[in-house]
Amino acid sequence: MTSSDLWSRETAERYDAGETETSSPAVLGPTVDFLAGLAGDGRALEFAIGTGRVGVPLRERGVPVVGIELSEHMAAVLRRKVDEDTLPVTIGDMATTVVPGGFTLVYLVYNTISNLLTQDEQVECFRNAARHLEPGGRFVIELGVPPLRFLPPGQVAVPFDVSERHLGFDTFDLVEQLLVSHHFSREGDGDGEDNGGAGHYRRAESRHRYAWPAELDLMARIAGLERERRVADWDGSPFTEDSGKHISVWRKPA
Structure with a gap:
């Protein structure tokens, strides 16, 4: 198993409800168009397929999709949407798990390569993508650019969302190239103060290893x-x- 955090049943059950914006047609439409264009007439493999936010609509577009997912709980949510014959999923980590056959597209969306907390594991993820790709096939990653320029001297936290129902900020370990995303999400309709209202705040956090675009290019070259x-x-x-x-595309030489 890799160093990735393993998502619990509770997190998996609430995941889709918390991703209504990224699951909207305005977001998924261009995503599926982009990936389907690269897959062409071939098959696609999604690393860390999760609950199928992208994999299911890509399959509905007509692209045969196979998934690898570390969390059995996330895969169980996906399985309620589509059966195993339509969209096969293998439980395992994206750095080492191998599935049968070749693919014209391997993709990894929504910052998920950062779940691998070491550079070695991220390199192995690229190697695993190359292992599955047919000659001429593409590997696609969606990843945020580290917002370090927003850090004044001595500060280690950067907010990324301040809204009525959610407060999110990242804290950085600049030596180890790690960040922790902190989430405070308001639940219910009360004000949450002193538990006097119907609402309350749920706290969650996740660990990530951030990487610069140029670093990913070097990982690709190694693979x-x-x-x-x-x-x-x-x-x-x-x-x-x-x-x-950025959305980055690397190609396996023909």
């Missing part, structure tokens, strides 16, 4: 892949110094 494209979002907008994330 025998060549960078083909880097954009700022699934709509293909240009990646610039102000981009908060």
Whole structure:
């Protein structure tokens, strides 16, 4: 098993409800268009497929999809949406687990490569992608750009969401290249103060290893892949110094 945090049954059961925005047609439409275009007439393999937020609609688009997922609880939620014959899922980690057959596309979305907490494991993830790709196939990663330029001297925390029902911020270990995402989510309709209202706040956190785009390019090179494209979002907008994330595509030489 890798160093990734293992998602619990409780987290898996509430995951989809917390991802309504990223599951909207405005987000999923361009995502599925982008991935389907790369898969072509071949098969796609999703590392860390989770509850099938992307894999299920990609399969509905007509692309045969296979998944690898570390959490049995997340896979159980996916299984309520689609059966095993339609979308097979293997329980295992994305750095070492191997599934049968070749793929024209392997993809890893929503910052999930950062769940691997060591550089060695992230390199192995690239190698595992290359292992599954047919010649000419592509590996795609969606990953945020570390917001370190927003850190004043001596500060280790950066907020990423301050809204009525959610407070989120990241704390950074700049020596080990690690971050912890902290979430305070409001539940119920009360004010949550002193437990006097119907609402309360649920706290959660997750650990990640952040990586720069250039570092990922080197990992790809180690795995025998060549960078083909880097954009700022699934709509293909240009990646610039102000981009908060990137979609990167590497190709296995024919």
